[in-house]
Amino acid sequence: MPDLSAKIREVVQKMLREQEVELVIGFEQGSMPLHSTPCFIRNEEDAQRLVWNSFCDNNLAKYLVKRPEKVAIVAKGCDTRAIVELIKEKQVPRDQVVIIGIPCQGMVDRRRIEAELELNEILEYEEQDNKLTLKGDGFTKTVNRDEYLYPCCQACPHKNPTTYDILIGDMVAEQAPDQYPDIAEFEAKPPEERWQYISGEVNKCIRCYACRNACPLCYCKECFVDKTHPQWIGKTTDTNDTFIFHLMRAFHLAGRCVECGACERACPMEVDIRKLNRKLAADVKELFGYEAGTSLDQIAPLATFRPDDPEEFMLGV
Amino acid sequence: MKTEVSGWEPKIVAFLCNWCSYAGADLAGVSRFQYPANVRVIRVPCSGRINPFFILACLQHGADGVLVSGCHPGDCHYLSGNYSARRKFALLKRLLEYAGLEKGRVEFSWVSASEGGRFAEVIAKVTEMVKALGPARKLVKK
Numbered sequence: 001m002p003d004l005s006a007k008i009r010e011v012v013q014k015m016l017r018e019q020e021v022e023l024v025i026g027f028e029q030g031s032m033p034l035h036s037t038p039c040f041i042r043n044e045e046d047a048q049r050l051v052w053n054s055f056c057d058n059n060l061a062k063y064l065v066k067r068p069e070k071v072a073i074v075a076k077g078c079d080t081r082a083i084v085e086l087i088k089e090k091q092v093p094r095d096q097v098v099i100i101g102i103p104c105q106g107m108v109d110r111r112r113i114e115a116e117l118e119l120n121e122i123l124e125y126e127e128q129d130n131k132l133t134l135k136g137d138g139f140t141k142t143v144n145r146d147e148y149l150y151p152c153c154q155a156c157p158h159k160n161p162t163t164y165d166i167l168i169g170d171m172v173a174e175q176a177p178d179q180y181p182d183i184a185e186f187e188a189k190p191p192e193e194r195w196q197y198i199s200g201e202v203n204k205c206i207r208c209y210a211c212r213n214a215c216p217l218c219y220c221k222e223c224f225v226d227k228t229h230p231q232w233i234g235k236t237t238d239t240n241d242t243f244i245f246h247l248m249r250a251f252h253l254a255g256r257c258v259e260c261g262a263c264e265r266a267c268p269m270e271v272d273i274r275k276l277n278r279k280l281a282a283d284v285k286e287l288f289g290y291e292a293g294t295s296l297d298q299i300a301p302l303a304t305f306r307p308d309d310p311e312e313f314m315l316g317v
Numbered sequence: 318m319k320t321e322v323s324g325w326e327p328k329i330v331a332f333l334c335n336w337c338s339y340a341g342a343d344l345a346g347v348s349r350f351q352y353p354a355n356v357r358v359i360r361v362p363c364s365g366r367i368n369p370f371f372i373l374a375c376l377q378h379g380a381d382g383v384l385v386s387g388c389h390p391g392d393c394h395y396l397s398g399n400y401s402a403r404r405k406f407a408l409l410k411r412l413l414e415y416a417g418l419e420k421g422r423v424e425f426s427w428v429s430a431s432e433g434g435r436f437a438e439v440i441a442k443v444t445e446m447v448k449a450l451g452p453a454r455k456l457v458k459k
Contacts, residue, residue, distance in 0.1 A: 187415060195417025195455060224370070232370045233377075240456050244373050247416060251369055254408050279415050283408055302408075305400035307390060313410050314403075315384075315426040317438045 001105045001130065001145070004052040004169045008074060011100060011166060012047040015072055021098055022069035027056040033125045034110040038063065050074070053127055054145050057107040059260040061216035065091045073097060076104035078152075078260035080161040081293025082216035085256055088300060091219055101164025103172045106153030108132065108145050116148075117141065152261030152274065162294050180282040186275065198276070202242040204269040207235070211273055212249065214266035217256045224248060250276035255284040255301040258293045327381035327447040331356045331440070332371065334364045334399075337388035337429045344433030352437035353444040356384070363387065365398030369409050372423055376456045382422050382447035386439065389427040399427070418455055421446035 012024045028039035028049040036055040040063075041047050052074070060073055061082035075083060080101055086092040113134070114122070124135040133142045157178045160171050186194065209225060212218045224232050225245060233248070234241040250257075250273075259281060263273045284290050287310055288301040333339040339360050345352065357380075361367065364387025372383045385406065393399040406425045414420055424443050428436045 191414070191417045191419065193417075194415065198416050232374065234458070238459065240377055240458055243416075243456060244377065247373065247412065248369065251409065251412060276412070276416070280408060280412060283411050287407055288404065302401070302404055305397060305404055307400065309400065309403055310407060311390075311403055313407055313425065315424045315439060315442065317426070317435060317442055 001054055001127065002169060003127070004102060005050060007168050008052055008100065008102075009047050009050050011168060012041060012050060012072065013044050015098070016041070016044045016047065020070075021072040023067070024050075024072045024074070025060050025063050026050045026074035026100075027052065027058070027060075030055075033122050034108075034113065052102065054105075054108040054132065055110065057150065057261075057265060059214075059216045059258075059262045061086060062214065062262070064097060065219045067092075067096070070096050071098070072100055074100050074102060075161060075164070076102050076107075077156065077158040077160055077162065078104075078258050078293075079216075080163055081158060081258035082260060084163055084293040084296055085217055085258065085300075086219075087296065089256075094296075098166070099161065099164045101161030101167045103160045103167075103169050104153075104156075105130075105159065105172055106146070106149035106156065108148045109150045113143070113148050117143070150261050150265070152259050152264070156259070158294065163296060180278060183275075183278050183282050187279075198246075199239055199243065201272045201275065202246045203239055204271050205237065205242040205246065206269055207237055207242065207245065208268065210266040210268060211263035211271075214262040215253070216260065216262065217253055217258070224252070246271075246273070246276060250280055253277060254280040255288070255290055256292050257281055325452060327355050327444065327452070328379060329356045329382040329384060329440075329443060329447055330375045330380045331358050331384040331386065331443075332361050332364075332367055333358055333428075334366075334387040334394075335360055335362050336394035337392060337427075338364075338386035338436065340430035341386075341428040341432050341436040344430065345436040346433075348433045350433055350437040352440040355444045355447075356440055363393065363395050363398035364402040365393075365395065367402060367405075369405070372409070373456065376418075376422065376453055377458045379453075379457075381450075381453045382424070382443060384424050384426065384439070384443050386426045386428045386436075389429050392429060419450050421450055422453065 015021050024041040027036040029051050030037040038058050059079050061079050087094050120136050122134045122136050126133040130145050131142055132145045155178050157175050233244045257277045284301050290301040367385050375383045387399045426439050
């Protein structure tokens with residue numbers, strides 16, 4: 001992956017110098033190797049902190065909602081998709097945000113690197129093209145970064161920004177549209193097996209709501225899980241409560257989920273959250289021909305209708 | 318377990334829209350059409366009023382089946398309530414079945430104010446499906 005850090009700093013410095021924006025949201029090196037962390041830059045000198053590497057996995061669109069000032073944001077493909085949805089849902093005024101679009105080559109899953117390579121603590125790393133060199137006490141190992149991408153990045157059909165004001169880096173080749181093979185495969189299993197699998201997954205859930213908090217499209221003032229009047233779902237971690245929580249969390253994102261994988265990365269229990277989200281994304285695409293975050297003009301699927309929408313699911317008597 | 322009780326009868330919650338399906342149910346009654354007494358009717362202003370939570374809450378708190386019925390497309394009292402609802406229902410039904418909920422637990426239909434006979438048929442069919450499935454086990458609050 002080309003190192004675009006210098007280019008990003010240059011653009012950001014110019015923007016802040018000319019007072020085009022008050023705030024820039026980007027990534028800086030985290031306190032540990034293989035971690036980049038969101039940062040908020042307000043003056044020219046601090047722009048030196050900005051980086052771009054294989055670990056810029058957060059969806060920064062999360063930080064755009066309810067900003068009083070004009071903001072520039074460093075955004076990869078999925079970030080721009082989330083920004084598009086937020087603009088359409090009138091959470092972010094288009095003229096209050098400058099999108100610094102960056103074509104993305106997928107982000108690297110550090111949990112997998114740590115788990116699969118069984119290395120001791122990684123103390124340093126270097127990145128060159130698609131090679132990652134990991135260094136620690138008494139070892140140096142080089143791996144191909146493309147083999148350790150997040151699951152959502154592997155199938156991602158929108159690596160390039162879908163909308164941007166400034167583009168940094170060269171556009172990358174897009175993969176073929178996602179056909180959701182994993183969803184079709186899961187759907188082919190008997191219902192009882194599907195029920196058991198999802199029950200097992202949601203059983204791990206400790207209801208910490210990290211998935212909700214990380215999701216760029218979850219911005220409700222009062223979330224349904226916090227509501228007590230009426231209280232739609234119990235607060236327990238019993239399977240029926242967590243099951244309904246996950247069903248409804250996914251349903252609230254129907255036609256809005258940009259598949260950035262922020263929910264799964266945030267989950268401390270490694271629940272297979274995208275199993276439900278991707279089903280809805282596949283259905284929305286099939287039934288209503290809509291893919292979240294790809295166009296500023298297309299109306300959100302659940303905010304509109306066609307008289308001839310499919311209704312073969314209705315009870316015929 | 319409820320299954321061990323002989324002569325088990327399902328409890329089915331039917332959300333009927335005020336303008337069509339509820340009037341259809343009324344007509345079924347006035348016309349003396351027979352239909353199974355397993356449904357508990359809840360009148361809502363429009364099928365577009367149905368929040369998926371209504372359906373899940375029913376299943377969680379003791380319903381064996383849920384039916385949502387509204388005006389036929391084009392007949393909505395609020396012009397487009399049922400069109401918006403139809404998109405929601407399509408996704409919800411697929412999602413529930415994908416997650417492993419039995420087909421037939423949650424059903425949607427259109428019944429107009431003049432279709433008393435059809436209302437009786439819909440209820441008979443839903444009751445028959447839910448009876449075949451047995452008592453609700455999934456999503457039920459213990």
